[in-house]
Amino acid sequence: MSTPYPFTAIVGQDDLRLGLLLNAVSPAVGGVLVRGEKGTAKSTAVRALAALMPEVSVVPGCRFSCDPASPDPACPDGPHADAAGVPRPARTVELPVGASEDRLVGALDIERALSEGVKAFEPGLLADAHRGILYVDEVNLLHDHLVDLLLDAAAMGASYVEREGVSVRHAARFLLVGTMNPEEGELRPQLLDRFGLTVEVSASRDTDERVEVVRRRLAYDDDPEGFAARWAEEEGALRERIAAARALLPRVVLGDGVLRQIAATCAAFEVDGMRADIVMARTATALAAWAGREEVTADDVRQAALLALPHRRRRNPFDAPGLDEDKLDQTLDEAGGDRGQDDDDPDPGPDGGGDGGGGGG
Structure with a gap:
């Protein structure tokens, strides 16, 4: 498995990083849509976020990543007997633009269901993303029907599959991140509204910042493991801050x-x-x-x-x-605001201080 670019090494893009981090703190925010031109660290930031997410404990053998502390009673792999959970890192699942409906929501074996009375269900990407991150690059190019299914699952925290009178439901709670280049087409307003936050990103026009982006990216490409090791302390501090914010929420x-x-x-x-x-x-x-x-x-x-x-x-x-x-x-x-006086210790920024992080991709 390749070493992801460190989140804290992304240069600038404060709104992008903050939008992602707020969703990591509170997935109830509803995800984030990142709009901007290519080459502005959109994909880099999303893939780097998974390394900061807390590990999840899952029921051994469950294809739907049930939490052993509160397993989904409707889980197709259930019911789950009391068992110790197995920890694993949070996943980032990518939804390809050309994915089919069955690939997204899963597929039912209708023949077995009708002949044997067995709900033979093959999980889709929504099940894979449960308790992790679902990333949709170029979401504006995804078929509207798939976008509807995706956003419905994100809003309800569950996915439903119905075929020929046979239905299956499973939990599907995930941090939804979509990216798009507005020059390639817009999303319908009804779909835009379903994303919790939106962030506009663009390449910096500051010469020093652009130099730093290139310097860090070249250093990462030359030695990904060594580069990540140099940012390990900052990554650890940010991971702890996310956990503390989740506990405080x-x-x-x-x-x-x-x-x-x-x-x-x-x-x-x-x-x-x-x-x-x-x-x-x-x-x-x-x-x-x-x-x-x-x-x-x-x-x-x-x-x-x-x-x-x-x-x-x-x-x-x-x-x-x-x-x-x-x-x-x-x-x-x-409306009665008293901005700037309620907070004697303003938030120093998405990464907790410093010069705003480091380099793009």
């Missing part, structure tokens, strides 16, 4: 004043439905946990809006991406 308080700010922001940017409000609340909570705080602040709400609303707001075809930050600040102030 249930204790984070989302006050009524913050909820009013979230509602006012979503109303001001005329987003459809209530999904944006819910995603903003979950993102702001994850941001507070990531910063080591037990209370959500107005600054968390502002950062959550910048990640959760750009792909949901109503805009004309030629409008620039992103949000009007002056309008956002005004809305937060009018």
Whole structure:
């Protein structure tokens, strides 16, 4: 198995790294859609994230990665007797653009089901990704029907397969990451809304930063193991920070004043439905946990809006991406925000400090 490029060695791309890390802290955020040109470390960052995810304990022999502490009662490989779990690293499962429906959700052997009464089920990629990361490169080129199935499973935490009156259900909870180049086509607004966060990435125009990207990438290509070893301490610190934020998350308080700010922001940017409000609340909570705080602040709400609303707001075809930050600040102030005063120890950045990490790919 090849050595992945270290997450902490990615240069710049702060929003990309933060969006991924928030989903690692709280998968309930709903995944992240990364939009940008080729060669901007999109795939590199996603593949590197798996190395930072906590190990998972699985039932031995279960093809659906059931947790021995709370096995899925509907697991096709169940029921599971009490047994010690086997630890394994979190997986990154990649969904090819040309994948079939059976490859995604799994395949039922109808002949055996009808003749023998046995639900012979071959797991698909959704089962493989359970309790890990599901990565869809060029998600905008995936067939709409498959995108619907994918997003339904991500929202429900389960996958259903029905063929000729025979049905199978299994758990499918995963961190969903999609990447796309907008020049190759857009996703339908209904599908965009199903991604929790969106991040726009582009190549840096700063000469020094570009030099550092090339320097680190060449060093990695020459000696992947040695390069990864030089970043092992930073990787370990970030892994511990993710675990600490996950442990803190249930204790984070989302006050009524913050909820009013979230509602006012979503109303001001005329987003459809209530999904944006819910995603903003979950993102702001994850941001507070990531910063080591037990209370959500107005600054968390502002950062959550910048990640959760750009792909949901109503805009004309030629409008620039992103949000009007002056309008956002005004809305937060009018809703009672007191930004910058609630947090005496602001979050130093996605990787916990330093110069913003290191190099792309």
